Amino acid sequence: MVLENLHLLFFKNYEEADLSFSPHINCFIGDNGSGKTNVLDAIYYLSMGKSAFTATDLQNIKQGEEYFMVKGRFSTFTHTDTIQCTFRTGQKKIITHNKLAYEKISEHIGKYPAVLISPYDTDLIREGSEERRRYFDSLISQLDPVYLNELISYNYILKQRNSLIKQFADRNYFDKEYLQILDEQLVPAGEYITTVRQSFLENFVPIFQKHYQHLSGSSETVTLAYKSQLLSYNFIQLLQQAQRKDLLLQRTTVGPHKDDFVFLMDNWPVKNYGSQGQQKSYVIALKLSQFEIVAQRKNQKPLLLLDDIFDRLDEKRITKLLELVANNTFGQLFITDSHLERTQKLVGLISAHIQNFQVISGNVQLIN
């Protein structure tokens, strides 16, 4: 799968931009803050229907404007599809596939996969369990639409359960029967989510270990452990036992929304035990495993978006990554860097078609 072109209107610091891409390597070179990452984020929007960096769509409208639009044409051997994403202040976001709007944006997820490797990836190690759940949920959802639907319905029921519980604090009364109904609805969705997360990880871990060993060339053992109360206890019993605590704390304290994916190195948490270099290898290995597993299951290579990696990685890890590029492991690549010469030197070692773009304050020019 190849992204042939990209059209931006009022997206972040871009007023308007029209770009045509190489099917192989595309490099965006420019000073800090010029808008290189914003191009990658626009591509991420076309793939995932949302930004990889900002929490709300509103933040992506160019300051002073009313809306943004991101449009791109994807092609495979057999067909070409145009995806457009528009968001206007105060309205619902619209994503169209060949001019036809999706009823639910979730229907779009996973159709045009992309993997982003960015300096923020180490947040997965440093931040709390929510960050890791979001990462794995998003990854599994790209591969499994049923999982995505179960996740959406679990979160919907959970929200209803939490607002019912809150009524108890306000009125010292709540509808016990309704709580029971919600619990009975929450259980099948919750159990499904746990089972899928567990079996996904069983497949993912060996791929991850292979990538980590290749990147780091070292002997430490890395793994990922899935931590869920539902693996040891019956969900309905957990909910019943936690009821008093839930009423006191005004939220649901048990369930897959409390699970964690524990990142381990030699059986210790990577967060405390891994050096900075090991932590970087750990998250890049995660992303490369994501790439491999999505490529396998979808039978198409995701777009690979490499944000600022030459600045953040040491030469050894860059060489290992470029080896993968040279071996045609990846399909289409989008790379950002602040130094033209460095990028040309590193990427020039690879015999592939390379297109360089210069980015200056929200303007992109093709420079070769």
Ligand SMILES: Nc1ncnc2c1ncn2[C@@H]1O[C@H](COP(=O)(O)OP(=O)(O)OP(=O)(O)O)[C@@H](O)[C@H]1O
């Ligand atoms: N909604 C918005 N409206 C206008 N400008 C925005 C908006 N959102 C972000 N920007 C601007 O985009 C710029 C950041 O762009 P981006 O993150 O793409 O930079 P970059 O070239 O990748 O820089 P670095 O090399 O530092 O990572 C900042 O100047 C920021 O003010």
